[in-house]
Amino acid sequence: MFALLQESPETTILKSLDNYYEKLLSVLPRIALGIFVIIAGILIAQLITNFYKRRILKKAEDPLMARFLAQAIKIILVIIAIMLALQVAGLNGVATGLLTAVGGGAIILGFAFQDIGKNFLAGIILAFNRPFNIDDTIKIDDIFGKVKELSFRYSHIKTFDGRDIYIPNSDVLTKPVANYTADGFYRVEFVVGIGYEDEIEGAKALIQNILDLNTEIVHDALHENFVIEDELAASTVNLKVFFWVDTKDYRRASLVLRGIIIKEIKEKLAAAGFNLPADIKELKIYGTEDAIPVKIRHEGGLKKDRISD
Numbered sequence: 001m002f003a004l005l006q007e008s009p010e011t012t013i014l015k016s017l018d019n020y021y022e023k024l025l026s027v028l029p030r031i032a033l034g035i036f037v038i039i040a041g042i043l044i045a046q047l048i049t050n051f052y053k054r055r056i057l058k059k060a061e062d063p064l065m066a067r068f069l070a071q072a073i074k075i076i077l078v079i080i081a082i083m084l085a086l087q088v089a090g091l092n093g094v095a096t097g098l099l100t101a102v103g104g105g106a107i108i109l110g111f112a113f114q115d116i117g118k119n120f121l122a123g124i125i126l127a128f129n130r131p132f133n134i135d136d137t138i139k140i141d142d143i144f145g146k147v148k149e150l151s152f153r154y155s156h157i158k159t160f161d162g163r164d165i166y167i168p169n170s171d172v173l174t175k176p177v178a179n180y181t182a183d184g185f186y187r188v189e190f191v192v193g194i195g196y197e198d199e200i201e202g203a204k205a206l207i208q209n210i211l212d213l214n215t216e217i218v219h220d221a222l223h224e225n226f227v228i229e230d231e232l233a234a235s236t237v238n239l240k241v242f243f244w245v246d247t248k249d250y251r252r253a254s255l256v257l258r259g260i261i262i263k264e265i266k267e268k269l270a271a272a273g274f275n276l277p278a279d280i281k282e283l284k285i286y287g288t289e290d291a292i293p294v295k296i297r298h299e300g301g302l303k304k305d306r307i308s309d
Contacts, residue, residue: 041082041084045073049077140177188253195277214243
């Protein structure tokens with residue numbers, strides 16, 4: 001007994017190392033098996049995700065939801081593989097501690113990275129309940145474009161001038177979203193000014209006929225195309241034109257077609273003898289000038305005159 005108590009520190013250390021070495025040899029196969037389980041789990045998760053993307057995404061009516069679920073499935077499978085690996089390696093205590101650490105770390109990180117956590121939760125909510133789909137034309141604040149992707153943290157918007165904008169999901173969730181293509185229809189409007197001496201009903205009938213004959217404008221019982229008197233302006237009687245378009249291709253429908261209709265209305269009103277006057281400017285002379293030279297152009301040439309007070 002006395003001899004055992006008098007063992008040298010070197011001997012104690014060597015015995016401890018031998019003891020740990022034997023334990024390591026005993027658990028090494030289980031650790032190797034656990035590593036194999038993690039690798040196999042990651043590969044299986046990738047294979048399942050790729051299969052899901054190839055088969056499901058092509059048939060999915062909601063690509064945003066399908067992609068979100070693909071990401072979620074992969075993450076869940078990897079987490080399951082890690083937990084199984086810890087169980088196989090005999091590290092049950094580590095697994096329990098890891099779950100506890102992850103829970104506590106999530107709370108700490110939640111305070112440290114509030115914006116990231118907020119966007120992540122908003123992404124989950126938007127995946128199941130959102131006001132838009134892929135290729136919908138939307139407007140959030142002053143950002144206007146087509147939806148290209150929804151991820152855990154942001155929504156990808158492609159503007160019509162070619163910019164790629166990534167809006168945090170929390171902004172998408174909390175700010176008003178104007179969807180221009182939700183039901184596939186959008187009403188276009190613009191103003192046409194005719195002279196006070198022109199016949200209003202005749203101009204309205206001419207414009208209405210243009211709208212009725214255009215095949216790219218929507219014509220059905222629910223979407224009425226019409227012209228109304230809008231304003232008695234300083235130099236014109238303003239008529240407001242309303243017509244509906246199909247917004248599958250928003251740029252073509254609301255921008256290009258609008259320009260075509262404006263051009264056709266202008267040309268046919270002018271051909272029918274309607275005036276399309278510019279704003280009238282009033283010139284006042286308060287006695288600081290004796291006369292103002294004026295040039296009047298007419299068919300016979302240029303005539304010069306002077307206006308005096």
